Amino acid sequence: MRREQYKKMGLPENQTTVFKYLLSITRTIWHSSLILFFSAFSNNVLSDSDKSTGISEKNQYNLLIFHDNMSEVQNQFSQSLQAQLLLKMPDYNYELIDTSSKSRKKIEAHLTQPASCAVTIGAVATQKVLSVRHPVYIFSLYVPRYKLDNLYRIYQKLGIPLSGIYEEQPFTRQMFLAKALNPELNQVNILLGQADKFYLREFQKLASENQLSLNYQILKPADTPEKFLNNVTKPTDFLLILNNAQLFQNSKLTGVVLAAYYQKVNLIGNRIEHAKIGTLASIYTSPNTLAIETTGELKKICEAKINQNNKPEGKTKSNSGKNNRDKNQSDSQTKPRFANSFSVIINDQIAQNMQLGNLSSNELSKQVTRMENEQNRRHGNE
Known part of the structure; x- marks a missing residue:
């Protein structure tokens, strides 16, 4: 009788075989359940991680550092600057970019990413970054005064904000x-x-x-x-x-x-x-001293830029004149200048x-x- 029932259900006729068959099905279901469970758990962890990363990126700001075949002194400055940024601007992510192997298009791709400010080390890197004409704030180091002043005059007319500290002393x-x-x-x-x-x-x-x-x-x-x-x-x-x-x-x-x-x-x-x-x-001015001075300047400039971008629109006419005066004053304060600190070597x-x-x-x-x-x-x- 049971054999006929098993036969109608499509199951094996032998009782032992039936037991083994049911056991294998149970194991398969249990194994599948475990896979689904851990898969769901993993997805939650990844989601939380992504969410956490997203919040971190949202709260942090980006700083691009461009250089091109740095000299020994410039390399010392770059290392000191990175140490100062970690210490005094921890909310900023910075990226070192060597322009010696970058085409204009690749440099432009870096600049079009969300960035608060850009730093250029040396005249070559400065000119390459400026040639893209992307309106990101650029702070230049290790460029002679006559060259940086000339670049400032040219790109100010094009609406590209440029500042920096001259390579030489006054x-x-x-x-x-x-x-x-x-x-x-x-x-x-x-x-x-x-x-x-x-x-x-x-x-x-x-x-x-x-x-x-x-x-x-x-x-x-x-x-x-x-x-x-x-x-x-x-x-x-x-x-x-x-x-x-x-x-x-x-x-x-x-x-x-x-x-x-x-x-x-x-x-x-x-x-x-x-x-x-x-x-x-x-x-x-030693590379380390210049890095300290540069970080202080960057902190003021980048934060001012962020605050300006976060201001609500719809200012009244009475405030617009004041805003223009503040902007002009801010621009005059961020012209290229000489380093404040210095040393003497004999x-x-x-x-x-x-x-x-x-x-x-x-x-x-x-x-x-x-x-x-x-x-x-x-x-x-x-």
């Missing part, structure tokens, strides 16, 4: 260092190229304000700087080396250093590289050759700071 600090080395100094000398000759009037005014006469020579690209050393200087004078690659690239600067040594002319540089090559002394070997005895970098730095503060007070009272 002319006044070089003058003050020369005066600290020789309090009786009454003249300084400079060699200008075609790119920085437009600052001549500014330099003349600054020299006059500090009771110094300025002797200068404007050179053409083919001119050799050391050839004109006799014309612009006299023994024991100071020649202030400007940040002009046309005149003072490493190969040419070596010739200037040798000529200055034989003619007993003291060279004052405005970058640390100048002292390493052979100037008597140089004013400079080339001890050159100092001995010039028979200048033991010179203290710290003491000279204090004297330069004191002169700079006095000048700022005078200008503040005018």
Whole structure:
């Protein structure tokens, strides 16, 4: 009877076989249930993870850092900047992008991603990023003043916000260092190229304000700087080396250093590289100090940009005038500028050759700071 029932149900006729058959079905159902359970659990974890990541990304801001074949000093700055960003801007995600292997289209793809600000290290990276003409705020480092000022004028008209800190130190600090080395100094000398000759009037005014006469020579690209050393200087004078690659690239600067040594002319540089090559002394800002200053500036600029983007629309006419004034004031505050902090480095070997005895970098730095503060007070009272 049971066999007939099993047969009608499509089951095996043997009772033992039936039991094994039912057991296999039970195992299959149990196994399937476990798979479904763990699958559902995994999906919930992934969903929560995605949700958490989404919230994190929503609350964080992006900062793009572009560079191109960095020098040793620039690489030190990049590492210091990353450390400072983690410490002082933890809500920002930053991305390092090497533009040396990137086409314009790929750079544009990076810029079109949501980003609060962009940092460019070096003139090449700065020009590549600016050429995309994407309206993201760009803060530039390690670009000579004449080049950064020119880029600022061009791209300001195109609505591309650009700021930064000049690669070199201000002319006044070089003058003050020369005066600290020789309090009786009454003249300084400079060699200008075609790119920085437009600052001549500014330099003349600054020299006059500090009771110094300025002797200068404007050179053409083919001119050799050391050839004109006799014309612009006299023994024991100071020649202030400007940040002009046309005149003072490493190969040419070596010739200037040798000529200055034989003619007993003291060279004052405005970058640390100048002292390493052979100037008597140089004013400079260390990569770590520059990274600290840059991070503070970025924090203000990026947060101001975020706050501006988060402002509700529909301002009244009475407020629009104030907003325009605030915007103009903000723009003027974010023009490229010189670094606030600086140090002095002495080339001890050159100092001995010039028979200048033991010179203290710290003491000279204090004297330069004191002169700079006095000048700022005078200008503040005018």
